[in-house]
Amino acid sequence: MNSATIDSISLQMQPFLDCEQMKRLREVLKCAITPIVDLSKHASQDLIDLFIEAKQVEGCSFKTLDYYRNTLERLNTALRKPFTQVETSDLRAYLTEYEQKRNSSKVTIDNIRRIMSSFFSWLEDEDYIVKSPVRRIHRVKVASVIKETFSDEELETIRGNSGSSRDLAIIDLLASTGMRIGELVRLNRSDINLNERECIVLGKGNKQRMVYFDARAKLHLSDYLGQRTDDNPALFVSHARPHTRLTIGAIELRLRKLGETLAIQRVHPHKFRRTLATYAIEKGMPIEQVQKLLGHARIDTTMHYAMVNQTNVKASHRRYLE
Structure with a gap:
């Protein structure tokens, strides 16, 4: 006897049972007539x-x-x-x-x-x-904890003290696309379309998606790539020879040290992503488009990233409720 038998019995009993009873019947039938798995073969x-x-x-x-x-x-x-x-x-x-x-x-x-x-x-x-x-x-x-985002002043301070054209390009790309740090380190030069200000990233589940960057990121990327003398296909490489592809750890360390120097708390790649999502929501971008931009499979994940700014809540309360 197999699943076809169970389906046949269930179909005949359907007029006489409600959903819960039908569910229980199928469980009992499956337990009674399905061959028991040999545990010695399936540890x-x-x-x-x-x-x-x-x-x-x-x-x-x-x-x-x-x-x-x-x-x-x-x-x-x-x-x-x-x-x-x-x-x-x-x-x-x-x-x-x-x-x-x-x-x-x-x-x-x-x-x-x-x-x-x-x-x-x-x-x-x-x-x-x-x-x-x-x-x-x-x-x-x-x-539920409201996680911090960068203020406009903090972003400008970080940009102004990045220290190199490479680091400035990394910061601008993270800030304007909202891509994951894992997606950024996998980028190759060939993935970047400077004219259209867009690039293809490989996200979770090996799913490709298009992300977009602003004019400032384009200028700084062009400046950085124009200074490169190596032949590594990676978009971002180390300053020292042999100019190897940057790792997630290397970028996280660089940003953390930059934050400590500037006295800005918790400067890390994911904070740029959260900041972009929050700003997009506050400026009226439909949540479905933010979801697609960030590459989220579920929309509630997008809502978790895009926390509403408390200052805006206070202003809205005064406007509508006082």
């Missing part, structure tokens, strides 16, 4: 490997895949039982113990919960288990 580590392969096919980055693998392997070590026998209480106990022992934030705990949910839902879809034990574990409530 927990094997299931992790298969899940990672599935996520890789979906286009997840290597960084994301490593995070998934490390999280699930820690879980596997702690549980000491096959994933196919794990219950909701086991996972709740693991999350509680993890938070207490490591003094982890609610954000970290919810990230672990999301990975567990994705993994056990995959096990359910692949018929390794009947029902995901994570279904009854709800999203962890996280305090």
Whole structure:
């Protein structure tokens, strides 16, 4: 007997059962007639490997895949039982113990919960288990914190003290496109269209998208590229020979030191991205277009990045409510 049999039985019973009853019937039938998976052939580590392969096919980055693998392997070590026998209480106990022992934030705990949910839902879809034990574990409530953006004065101060044409071009590109730092370091010279002030970036999930930069970024990019004497195809390279492609760490370190010198708090690549999103929303750009500009798969992610400026809220209150 197979899934076709289950579908046939469900179809015949549909007139007599409501949605919840039908759902329960399918679970019972699946448990009763689906061949039990041979656990000796599908150990927990094997299931992790298969899940990672599935996520890789979906286009997840290597960084994301490593995070998934490390999280699930820690879980596997702690549980000491096959994933196919794990219950909701086991996972709740693991999350509680993890938070207490490591003094982890609610954000970290919810990230672990999301990975567990994705993994056990995959096990359910692949018929390794009947029902995901994570279904009854709800999203962890996280305090909403308004993250800082750069003011116009801070951006001008950073630009004015960047120190080199390369660093100035990096700052302008980050500030005007809102691209991720990982997208920036992967750019090649051939990806840049100076005449149209646009470039193609490779985002999360290996998805390409077009981003746009302003006239100031164009001028500084032209100036920087005009000074280059190397033949490296990378858009941004080190000053010292052999002029290797800049890494994420190198740019983050340069920006952090610049912020410390200028007494500007938390100068990092992602703050430029958040600043662009916030300014775009405040100036009336439709949220769907901001979403496309930033390369977000979900619009609520865009709303999380684009925090409303509190000064504008105060001005609107005085205008409309006083």
